[in-house]
Amino acid sequence: MAVAMAQARSLRVRHARSAVGVVSTALCAGAAAAALLLILGYVVREGAASISIPFLTQVPHPVGIPGGGVANAIAGTGITVAIATLMAAPIGVLTGVYLAMYGRGAFASSIRFLSDVLAGVPSIAIGLFAYVVLVAPFKHFSAVSGSFAFAVLMLPVIIRTTEEAIRSVPVTIREGALALGLPVYATTVRVVIPAARAAIVTGLLLSIARVTGETAPLLFTAFGSQFWELNPRNPMAQLPLQIFNYAISPYPLWHEQAWGGALVLIVVVLVLNALARVALRSRTSR
Amino acid sequence: MTSIDAPTSTIPDEPGATRAAKAQLSVRGIGASYRKRPAIRNVSLDFKPRTVTALIGPSGCGKTTLLRCLNRIHEVTRGATVEGVVELEGQNIYAPGVDPVAVRRRIGMVFQRPNPFPTMSILDNVVAGLRLVGECRTRSAKLEVAERTLRLAALWDEVKDKLDRSGLSLSGGQQQRLCIARALATEPEVLLMDEPASALDPISTAKIEDLMTTLAERYAIIVVTHNMQQAARVSQETAFMLAGEEAVGELIEFGPTAELFTRPKDRRTEDYITGRFG
Structure with a gap:
């Protein structure tokens, strides 16, 4: 009881x-x-x-003249991020593959540690680094220096997600390939990496989403511009910079446009995140 | 064709068939360790061609480790080492200078869980062992290999209309037969099977067992199994292993299946097959 x-x-x-x-x-x-x-x-x-068609297709108007848009900033952000991805993706993915497949020794441990440290470095410090390396020596702001700063920011994300993606491929898949008499190279490149592809692509998209909204590294690299500028060696308009400049301006019209730019930026980042989810989910379908 | 060495075959002769018929795998004093911890010790036995040999024994007796030593996949595991000699047609596969990749092409393997390559179609899975080393490039060459091996694996009729679908779209039993077809595509001489039906339902298990019997007309098959009824059903030879002192697996008894199950020579074999332990 x-x-x-x-x-x-x-x-x-x-x-x-x-x-x-x-x-x-x-x-x-x-x-x-x-x-x-x-x-x-x-x-x-x-x-x-x-948000309107002109807002998305026009360059900024001079102060006091209504209308104008952020088309140059959207294009600038797209170009800067694209170049950054071209720089960071090959290095990051290959580093991740190395760490996952051979990463046991002291060398690999230090790479992993440095990558983690890099992930924690404030983005403005990375912007300063890009300024010292790619702006000051040429005495010229440029979109490509902004891309470089972005690439440094993307690297740790790509490295970590690629390593995780490769590691999560079951060992039975790898052994199945080796047991067929496939050399290690073919096993890695043709079987293991493809099996991890969806997760690697997801990591890439997340790293892109992560830098697309970054402002600080652009302040003294891509610098911003009020004009159409598509040459990455010149200063280029950037959506986050545009929002920043409009937001701290004294003009109510620019304040509204800053909110509009912020909305565009958020939508872009949300779409990138959604794509990352779709990429991960499509792994087993077909 | 009256010699006892030429059993009547239901399968027409294929490339590799004559080679396979002569295949003879001998194990001499094999020992294997994981990170300096021995898993099996001093195992010696001869695997006959065109024969199903079953490796039985309780969990942890080292039968899978032994199997993995036979195609040099054991050493892929970090910290795993092998000593001793494994001879394929008189040649030691562990001799210095022997390429493990070449060994694995001659000795195929089927794993416990079906492991089709997830990003490949059924067709590409079957020919992966050829395609990924630069052979079998055209679609017609692929189809030829696929039809031959998928028929051998008793899967052709089920998949012939959907060869471009993902390998993962198949059921577990079909995936396992796909993996068998994939292993046969490189024309091995010996087929290793690590509990190939333990993850499958009874109907799929029966299909895999039938398949072993058919394939034994051409290949030496070495199968690890937990299931003694299965060993009795499919194998002609059986090796019983047991982890002795220090949990190191040893070969206790090896002989014709019928003899080993009805008149075991060793007391420990008798205890195991009568269900007294394990």
């Missing part, structure tokens, strides 16, 4: 604990989601009015 009562009591205690756990975690999850939705909703409310 006493045993049964003790059991019933401990069951009640457990249920109570469980309920507290469920409620508190659900509340926190709700708070996190609410913060995201509030930001999104506010940007949409403030920015939606600015």
